[in-house]
Every structure is written in structure tokens, then in C-alpha cells.
Amino acid sequence: VLSGCGVYDGTEIHEASAVLVHLSRGGAEVQMYAPDVPQMHVIDHSKGQPAEAESRNVLVESARIARGKITSLAKLTTADHDAVIFPGGFGAAKNLSTFAVDGKDCKVNREVERVLKDFHKAGKPIGLCCISPVLAAKVLSGAEVTVGHEEEEGGKWPYAGTAGAIKELGAKHCVKEVTISFPAHVDTKNKVVTTPAFMCETALHHIFDGIGAMVKNVLKLTGK
Numbered sequence: 001v002l003s004g005c006g007v008y009d010g011t012e013i014h015e016a017s018a019v020l021v022h023l024s025r026g027g028a029e030v031q032m033y034a035p036d037v038p039q040m041h042v043i044d045h046s047k048g049q050p051a052e053a054e055s056r057n058v059l060v061e062s063a064r065i066a067r068g069k070i071t072s073l074a075k076l077t078t079a080d081h082d083a084v085i086f087p088g089g090f091g092a093a094k095n096l097s098t099f100a101v102d103g104k105d106c107k108v109n110r111e112v113e114r115v116l117k118d119f120h121k122a123g124k125p126i127g128l129c130c131i132s133p134v135l136a137a138k139v140l141s142g143a144e145v146t147v148g149h150e151e152e153e154g155g156k157w158p159y160a161g162t163a164g165a166i167k168e169l170g171a172k173h174c175v176k177e178v179t180i181s182f183p184a185h186v187d188t189k190n191k192v193v194t195t196p197a198f199m200c201e202t203a204l205h206h207i208f209d210g211i212g213a214m215v216k217n218v219l220k221l222t223g224k
Helices: 013-025 058-065 099-105 110-121 133-139 161-168 204-221
Strands: 032-034 070-072 084-086 126-129 185-187 192-195
Touching: 013 058, 013 126, 013 204, 032 058, 058 070, 084 110, 084 204, 099 133, 099 161, 110 126, 110 133, 126 133, 126 204, 133 161, 133 192, 192 204
Parallel strands: 032 070, 084 126, 126 192
Antiparallel strands: 185 192
């Protein structure tokens, strides 16, 4: 499930690509979805500033990553799929929810909430990385997730404050590394698998490997 195209106002492209590579390597058949809604705002990524006069659609922008093969999230059903994965990027906190603005008081897009609850109820695994675990923390009461560390540690974990918000949402936060040794947390009860990814300032290959561990565990939980 994508949330646009670009780290500051949509899906983090490297994370989406890593998810797709690892799913391909795992032999999974993939269908991509995104909500057909306007973005919260548009960021000029060369400046890191809002482009005031622009507006974009989440589904249309997500189609860039999907190479055009994308479907409205309203059509995603558990009957057609064994698992669901949400890459990160600020789009998860801006377009799939209002977490970027409202924190623990955020609202989640109704289709995103429906999908998370439906897969959870069906006992089918849910994978999330980077900032997107906040979606599960909000929607799935008592879920265990990770966004990495709970202290910034000199800038290595610049978004460490997210862990506190996750606890306020009623979820359990589990401290995890981004590296391959301890890269993902598996909540076996709720079948929720999370990994920090770009919540950590580290080399790209560590993020790629951590996402691989998340994908591997999601596929394992499908039992196929």
C-alpha cells in the first residue's frame, strides 16, 4: 500500500523498491494499491519546502512507483491476498493518517483502517516499516511495533520521539536495530512485522537488509 511518491510527502521510494525486490525474491505475486485522495500537501524535494500552489493525488503519484500498475485502495480485500505491507515515508503520516500533524490524536484514512482491521481479523500478516507502524499502533489495540530506538543518540535516530507517541496510542514499542542482526520485530499474536528502515541515519544497504527481514517474516507468517 503506497502513500504517494517521495519521502517528504509520499512513499519513501527506496523503501518501496526494497519491499518489491524482496517480495520478488521470495516468489510473491504483488498488487499495489493507494487511496484515491488528495495529498496533504506537496513538497519540493530539492528545497524541502512546501510547493504552495501545487496539489497532487496520492493514487496518481503512487502510480509512478508502481509503473502504472496500481489500484484504488477501496478495492483491496483480504480474500484476494495473503498479506499486506506498508512502506514508510511521510506519506504514511500525512496521507494515510494525520499523524504528522496530530500525533497521538491522529485519524487514519478510513480505507487504511479498514484494510488493517480486515487483515488482522482474518489472521493475515501485516508488514510495516519506517514511520508506518504508527498506523498499526493507532488501529490495532495492543499491537507490538518498532520504529527503532527511543533516544536520538546524537542524531542517529532523529525521529526517536515517535516511540513515545506509539506508547501513548496504546501500543507496545520494542527497541530494535536497523542492521541485519536485529532488524525486525515480529508480533506473533497480531501477526504484525515492523522494521525501522529510514528512522535510522545509516547506510542504505542496512535499510535494504532490514526491510528484507521484515518481508521474509511476513511471507513466513502466511504459511505458504
